[in-house]
């Protein structure tokens with residue numbers, strides 16, 4: 117068994133979270149569901165350059181090799197983008213575009229109907245005009261929509277781009293899903309949430325307990341889907357429904373290492 121009192125490896129993890137992870141590690145079937153940006157990977161200006169911290173990646177790889185343990189990445193990124201930056205074995209379950217795209221032990225599939233395809237075209241035009249007109253604002257395409265990035269724009273330009281994009285896109289498309297994230301406004305012609313994704317993953321993996329870690333507003337839907345036997349961990353600042361919080365990806369990586377250590381001890385004892 118692991119001696120979790122050994123400093124300094126786990127010293128930055130509060131005792132209540134250590135206790136909760138210890139309980140979680142004893143679950144028969146465990147699902148570890150993780151947001152990517154801001155949770156496994158520190159935020160960077162170019163989304164293509166984001167990478168999980170080495171310690172987080174190592175913990176994920178260890179958890180992936182354990183029996184009765186599944187690991188899922190639950191991201192707002194498109195599946196293609198998530199696959200590229202995550203660079204993990206095929207045994208990881210992937211949820212992209214906030215639940216629209218799934219890769220669960222099989223080939224990914226997402227097919228938009230003709231109305232949705234037309235709406236994506238309209239979005240491309242409307243949001244493309246906003247991105248072209250405002251300095252340092254750019255569009256990231258996704259299968260069912262776009263992310264309007266404003267990280268490098270001035271605060272004023274960012275606000276203007278968000279306002280104009282929101283109002284013009286909503287005027288063109290009824291029931292458009294718009295989500296605000298960190299320096300990003302996300303537009304999708306299909307509505308799903310990370311909460312629905314976690315529920316789906318729970319059923320799919322037949323998990324008795326779920327660990328979910330995330331940093332952004334869209335992760336709150338996932339935290340809301342957790343039950344009494346689950347553990348929700350917020351990475352960084354901001355209001356949250358999660359029952360635990362750590363300052364950022366460095367500490368999340370530490371918590372994942374602890375979970376892997378505890379689970380390794382327990383799965384071999386069971």
Ligand SMILES: O=P(O)(O)OC[C@H]1O[C@H](O[C@H]2O[C@H](CO)[C@@H](O)[C@H](O)[C@H]2O)[C@H](O)[C@@H](O)[C@@H]1O
Nearest residue numbers: 152153159160161163191192193267298299300
């Ligand atoms: O659900 P996530 O895995 O957290 O994905 C949310 C969005 O992440 C990416 O954008 C964010 O991270 C970028 C890289 O650090 C950063 O430059 C950007 O400002 C952040 O908003 C990604 O590009 C989006 O598609 C995701 O929806």
